[in-house]
Amino acid sequence: MKNSGGLLELKRMNRAHIKKMIYQKAPITRAEVAESLNLALPTVTTSVVDMLAEGILCEQELPGWEASPQGGRKPLALDFVPQAAYAVGIELGPYGTTGVVSDVRGNIIARSKSAPASDCYETMLSQVGEQIRSLLDGTPREKVVGIGVGLPGFIETQQGVIRFSFREDWNKHILAQDLADALRLPVVIDNNVRMRVVAEEMFSHLWRPDVFAYYFISRGIACPVMMKNGVWSGYTSGAGEIGHTIVQPGGPKCSRCGHHGCLDAVAGENAILKKCEKACAVGQTPILQSLAQKRPLDLTLAMEAQELGDEIVCSIFAEAIKYLGISLANTANLLSPGLVLVDGYIMRSTQNQEMLRDIVSNYLYGLNSDEVRIEFLPFDQYRGARGAAGRIIKKFWIQ
Template sequence: MNKKGSSLLETRRLNRVSIKDTIYKMEPVTRTDIAREIGLTLPTITTSVNEMLEEGLLEEVPLPENRLVSSVGRKPAAVRFKPEAALAVGIELGPYATRAVLMNMNGDVLRSSEEVSGDENYQIMVEKLARQIRSLVGESHSLNLLGVGIGLPGFIDCDKGIVRSNPRKDWTGRKLTDDLEKLIRMPVKIDNNVRLRAIGYTMSCRGYKPDTFAYFYISKGVACPLIVRDEVLSGHTSGAGEIGHTMICVDSQGVSRQRSLDELVGEKTILKRCQMKMEQGGAEILSEIVRCEGELGMKQVLEAQLQKDEDVCSILQEIIEYLGIALANVVNLINPGFVVVDGYIMKNDVNQRLLRQAAGSKFYGLNEEEVSLVFRPFHHFYGAKGAAYFIIRRLFLEK
């Protein structure tokens, strides 16, 4: 094929990618609105949209009443992707569990599963993961299944599918993408789990969303990737904006020493401090909850906090003060204007209010008035859904 012909095909391909991306973000949307949004001619838009209608990817729907413009003549038709146009599997190999979803284009979870957290032994983990995927997919394997997205902690080379660094040493340096594809016979993409949570958030926000925002995630550690124009601002071989590894100077009994943020605020630290209080005869309400429920976890800690356990409240208030310092540092450095906060500890209004106060009091200049904190309602499967959204983007919208 001559260069001119190749150039024409590439132009058509890029136009189609732009059109698909615009439909996904704005649906339901008219052909005219698509042309206006991306600056292509209406005939170009119409040709591409009609092709996707014939392929069964799109469907025509009435424009919502609140978007109708009063005019004489036929009301404009809008288009959107059929929910079943593509399916994706998303998995988060998290610190507490391996959670998986089968999701459609709408972000609807068709099936989900939860297993124990990934085995320390890499080969055992991969084999268990393959069985979990097969069980989840079932008969959907023959449908419009794009592939499997996997989020896991650490530094990930998502282009090569390699786990460059991970808390589980046996996983480090492994070609997870290649190893899993051999077992399940479908495409696999991997990335850092918090990066995928941020990508999932931005893809699930149809219509208006901020152009730039920080995603502040609190779990066993703290991470804060930055999203700029729908992309995570860091290289493909990066982590997740590992703010948890920044150092904070702590003054304890007149002795000053440096500790990482993760050491000060991670869920492991919270549980350890609460356990010590109970052993010392304190945290009486938490002790009673643990005695009745038979375990100590973040669920029990937050329950004791809501029941006004003074020792638990004191521990969490100190923890959130440190989180506020970290969040203020992020805001004052990069001025994102918008921060999404995600984490189990922020399930209740008390901790959300404490974080607003702790961070807001340290915002510099106009940040105190102009930065919006949005607390994402916590859900255990957000990481898995983010991985599925990642597959929809990489293997459908960008193709």
Template sequence: MQPTFPAETFPAHTPAASQVFTTVLAHGPLTRLDVARRAGLSPAAVTKAVRPLIEAGYLVEDADAEARPALGRPANRVRVDGGRALFTGLKVTGDEIIGVLTDLCCRILVARRVPLTGRAPRDVLAVAVDLANELRTEADGFGVPVLGLGIALAGDVDRAEGTVRYSPFLDWHCVPLAGPAGAASGLPVTVDNDVRALTVAEQWFGDGVGLSDFAVVTVGAGIGCGLVVHGRVVSGAHGVAGEIGHVPVDPDGPPCHCGNRGCLEAVAADAAILARVREVTGSDVAGTAEAVALAHRGDEGARAVYARAGEAIGRGIATVANLLGPQRVIISGEGLAAYDLYARQIRDGFAAAAFGSAARCEVRTRPLPFEEWARGAAATAIQSFVGR
């Protein structure tokens, strides 16, 4: 089900208007000429797209005497009016939902966390709708409408249909989510993979701003990857582009929940690392934090497990670099809590497997709390609203 919007809609649903708006959102304030250069549009097309956006209050024009061209009037800059509308974003994990209320510039105004009472679709939906309604109530104090809700979760998500095909952490199979969430919340709903949603936020506001080709690799409960190619977040023909967590790195490795063996996720995700630490050390460590602490205390077996995971992650990143040649790979996720234990192995694994000029790809770490992932969900709602 495609998202449907309430009475207020984006004033110009054309590719040019969407491109102009998102260009100003990520890079503004900009003169119209700067917008044309960055968006690859003609000045006339930009002027035509900007006019209704200003009239509807989504863009604001600021006089800028310093931006005067050699001849003629000052080249005023345009910027997004962040207070024009609000959006909500929810990041669903296996244990809780993190929600944020953002403005049109995706700045977080309110953040909340609530535990899940169960993982069945009806339980998750009930908590998600309650949280969305709570955030919508908070929005009343800002005096502007909430125009969309984004929901992000791990797994195989069909954004066009608003359906979760498979989510391993929730044990969901073919669960329609956008329709029921929209009916219950009264908002247009966009459902997307959580790493793709985070990638949208990084493209517009984070370490991907200004880059035409980059990737976001997340490590933690799973191994995910979001891809930006020629300036667009891509999901592929079947919605699973970037699933490096299921790239085999060891044919004789441990079984993966996907049914194969030796996937990157089966070697380097938190659960895989924890199981292996227990196996090689004989310790009954209760969770990831204890496994990290054991390795920090110098346990050689635990340190070897993290070293193996780091090399596998490095090789996975090299696979992305070899296939797509991105300018930058951003590593994030809760697994960065152990980064010092396998940073060198990630670099070594990447260097060993990157081919030729692919090795010039910059690899950068960026710790991001789950509130930023929820912000990514809000960004997908904004993206749907403007028609991108």
């Protein structure tokens, strides 16, 4: 009995490794899987045959393969059927709640955006539940493996608890359990930027090194780090909160951490907007003022004024980007990541991208700009929700 239990466990582990390898390296042949994992070909074949029968794998002729002059059979390569499973991803962002249903390859089959969730925990819970139910309308329920929820703040993922968020009423609640009870599906919650990193690691078709940093600029700023297929959590799972490191002692007070001069308070989107509003109110920004006569003053408008050369608005952006660049260079000096992905609305502007690159390269120590590659991600409001779905695919379907 003991031996058969051991064999079953071995088979389960082999299958998990094989699945992961195919997910990462597809299209891949059975022989390549066996060689990469140092397994016997019949062992790989046993698992593959099972998965083919379950309909989650498909086997097709290797793309781009050319027959040798002697002919011979074309090798067959394995890949997953994208519609084999689905996951829901939700991002409870400061500007709204975005939600997606994604297949195993990150293709979005349903999406929705609603107003920012209520500050009241119970109301938020029913709002999110409602949004998920309507997202899942039409998706085969038996193929849905779970729900991922990303939100700003300090999240204890293992326990599913919101330890600290800027919506006080949400704090200390076991959101993962409450949602799982309401929707009868497994739920994982985590910091929203950490969820974004997962989307990059799993769904990007571009090269990503083992260690990369994800620099996120929104109302708050965060920089989680991916280390060998896992987001570095730190001792308390709060790693990556660069937004609350002090960059200007005695500077403006942060409403989140309560300290003066943290990066959020100096260079976050709210900080930029507040400075623009103040300058606009005292008549220092002629271009912004004329734009603001027709539309409400928001970040998009401020960026337009910057583009059009409004001097004070330009200097406000330049000051914020100076601090962002310094903190990014500090991160690179501390961790030496092979790549830094920058994700943020204000970085839609190539002018801002160049400014950030220049400042980072000024403050690198012993590293050059080629060694610290910076890549700007195109702005996508569903990126966080897609990452949350990716986290579920990874946890409940691949592993």
